[in-house]
Amino acid sequence: MPDVVIGxxxxxxxxxxxxxxxxxxxxxxxxxxxxxxxxGSGKSTLLHAIAGLLPVSSGTLTVLDNTxxxxxxxxxxxxxxxxxxxxxxxxxxxxxxxxxxxxxxxxGRASKEDKKNVASALERLKITDLAKRHLTELSxxxxxxxxxxxxxxxxxxxxxxxxxxxxxxITSAKTIDSIIHEEPERGCSVVLTTHDLEEARAxxxxxxxxxxxxxxxxxxxxxxxxxxxxxxxxxxxxxxxATDLHLPTExxxxxxxx
Amino acid sequence: MEWFLxxxxxxxQQRALAGGILAGLMTAVVGTWLVLRGMSFFGDAFxxxxxxxxxxxxxxxxxxLLGAAAAALVMVLAIELVNRQTALSxxxxxxxxxxxxxxxxxxxISRVDxxxxxxxxxxxxxxxxxxxxxxxxxxxxxxxxxSAATLFYRPLLALSFNADKAQLWxxxxxxxxxxxxxxxxxxxxxxxxxxxxxxxxxxxxxPPATAALVSRTVPRMMLTAAIxxxxxxxxxxxxxxxxxxxxxxTMAIVPIVLFFIVLTFTRLRTLRREKVLSHA
Numbered sequence: 001m002p003d004v005v006i007g008x009x010x011x012x013x014x015x016x017x018x019x020x021x022x023x024x025x026x027x028x029x030x031x032x033x034x035x036x037x038x039x040g041s042g043k044s045t046l047l048h049a050i051a052g053l054l055p056v057s058s059g060t061l062t063v064l065d066n067t068x069x070x071x072x073x074x075x076x077x078x079x080x081x082x083x084x085x086x087x088x089x090x091x092x093x094x095x096x097x098x099x100x101x102x103x104x105x106x107x108g109r110a111s112k113e114d115k116k117n118v119a120s121a122l123e124r125l126k127i128t129d130l131a132k133r134h135l136t137e138l139s140x141x142x143x144x145x146x147x148x149x150x151x152x153x154x155x156x157x158x159x160x161x162x163x164x165x166x167x168x169x170i171t172s173a174k175t176i177d178s179i180i181h182e183e184p185e186r187g188c189s190v191v192l193t194t195h196d197l198e199e200a201r202a203x204x205x206x207x208x209x210x211x212x213x214x215x216x217x218x219x220x221x222x223x224x225x226x227x228x229x230x231x232x233x234x235x236x237x238x239x240x241x242a243t244d245l246h247l248p249t250e251x252x253x254x255x256x257x258x
Numbered sequence: 259m260e261w262f263l264x265x266x267x268x269x270x271q272q273r274a275l276a277g278g279i280l281a282g283l284m285t286a287v288v289g290t291w292l293v294l295r296g297m298s299f300f301g302d303a304f305x306x307x308x309x310x311x312x313x314x315x316x317x318x319x320x321x322x323l324l325g326a327a328a329a330a331l332v333m334v335l336a337i338e339l340v341n342r343q344t345a346l347s348x349x350x351x352x353x354x355x356x357x358x359x360x361x362x363x364x365x366x367i368s369r370v371d372x373x374x375x376x377x378x379x380x381x382x383x384x385x386x387x388x389x390x391x392x393x394x395x396x397x398x399x400x401x402x403x404x405s406a407a408t409l410f411y412r413p414l415l416a417l418s419f420n421a422d423k424a425q426l427w428x429x430x431x432x433x434x435x436x437x438x439x440x441x442x443x444x445x446x447x448x449x450x451x452x453x454x455x456x457x458x459x460x461x462x463x464x465p466p467a468t469a470a471l472v473s474r475t476v477p478r479m480m481l482t483a484a485i486x487x488x489x490x491x492x493x494x495x496x497x498x499x500x501x502x503x504x505x506x507x508t509m510a511i512v513p514i515v516l517f518f519i520v521l522t523f524t525r526l527r528t529l530r531r532e533k534v535l536s537h538a
Contacts, residue, residue, distance in 0.1 A: 076426070106413070
């Protein structure tokens with residue numbers, strides 16, 4: 001399976017701070033990739049760079065055989081519901097329909113295909129009955145479902161999700177989780193950030209970050225005690241935490257792991 | 259009936275109404291985006307920032323619109339310069355330019371013999387002194403501003419939603435933001451002669467903020483803001499005639515009073531709904 005994202009010696013800065021030091025990594029096509037690491041470890045920074053929203057300071061980042069900026073039209077990025085202000089008076093249907101703007105330009109009218117895409121996204125996220133509701137009238141979980149619906153309503157080859165399941169009610173989390181697993185069946189590559197080790201273990205591919213890419217590859221190769229200790233700095237004093245988390249004890253790394 | 263018709267019986271009164279309505283329509287459309295983008299402080303600073311341009315125009319006897327446009331450009335560029343060259347927050351750079359430009363305007367106008375009269379006219383406008391030529395320029399600006407706001411509807415809506423998403427949707431948030439700054443400048447420049455630089459801010463923020471309390475979509479918010487603006491201009495001029503108060507100031511205070519009336523009603527309605535739900 002070819003890789004949709006290839007990072008070689010990639011350095012990413014936020015202002016004057018290096019957020020990701022020189023790192024290599026890949027993201028396979030048609031799979032679920034989880035980016036996991038402590039707070040401030042560069043997970044969202046990596047997503048931003050893949051989306052072309054942050055430039056790479058040095059190294060090479062290839063997305064869909066092109067630069068991130070040139071691939072933007074094929075990338076859909078779902079932000080955390082907490083980061084999107086709700087002040088704009090928008091109904092759920094309008095918010096999801098905005099995802100079709102790239103093909104419509106300034107004045108184009110939505111085609112039957114566009115409307116079908118929006119309706120399908122609402123249905124898949126089980127929010128059709130909320131279509132006429134205002135964004136401010138929704139719970140956090142419902143709003144996150146709206147933003148994921150917006151994400152899948154857009155034409156895309158890669159779906160990026162920033163902590164899509166954090167702090168959600170069970171219904172919303174289950175619905176979004178099913179979308180995450182359905183998207184690869186449609187040929188789409190999914191990349192998500194998470195704090196949840198179990199969520200990362202359930203992915204096909206994992207990138208572990210701690211101010212750099214500590215390791216990447218299959219979950220069983222990356223989420224080892226040694227790598228997690230490196231990334232989270234648990235150290236010998238906190239060995240019992242690793243045991244409590246049922247971390248794998250094998251210290252070997254896979255072919256792709258660094 | 260006379261109470262309604264008398265304030266607009268004469269030509270200059272009708273021109274004041276027409277000028278106010280044009281200003282109200284422009285500011286309602288632009289002000290909607292200003293409120294949605296959370297740029298009210300910028301708007302406040304901006305309307306003060308054009309004072310030195312108008313003051314210089316008075317001193318050197320050139321068209322005040324040109325002076326206002328030049329000052330608007332200087333203001334925006336200087337804010338951008340401070341933002342790019344320092345780590346200070348944007349409101350600090352806006353605040354610096356707000357005070358600096360207003361002070362410069364007062365210094366320039368203080369060189370004029372009729373200092374207080376000129377300053378009062380710049381800050382508070384001269385609704386009853388609007389000429390037919392002023393109206394013509396205002397009408398052209400109003401058509402340009404409302405057309406451009408329609409043209410940029412999708413980029414501005416996407417920008418209000420989230421700048422990163424706007425970029426990913428190919429709607430160039432930087433260009434949309436720049437377009438919004440130009441629209442704000444055009445609306446302010448096209449309105450200050452009717453309502454004054456200080457009070458045009460009342461029309462920029464008051465009607466859209468009131469409309470936001472009762473609107474579920476952006477187009478409805480714009481339409482509601484435009485209706486509130488026109489009503490405020492008419493009621494303001496009518497009240498100023500009967501109460502013998504300053505026309506521009508009375509026009510500017512109406513939408514602010516309306517905001518608090520609508521806020522009270524919407525809060526009461528919410529409380530009543532919550533009470534019904536708690537009993538159910």
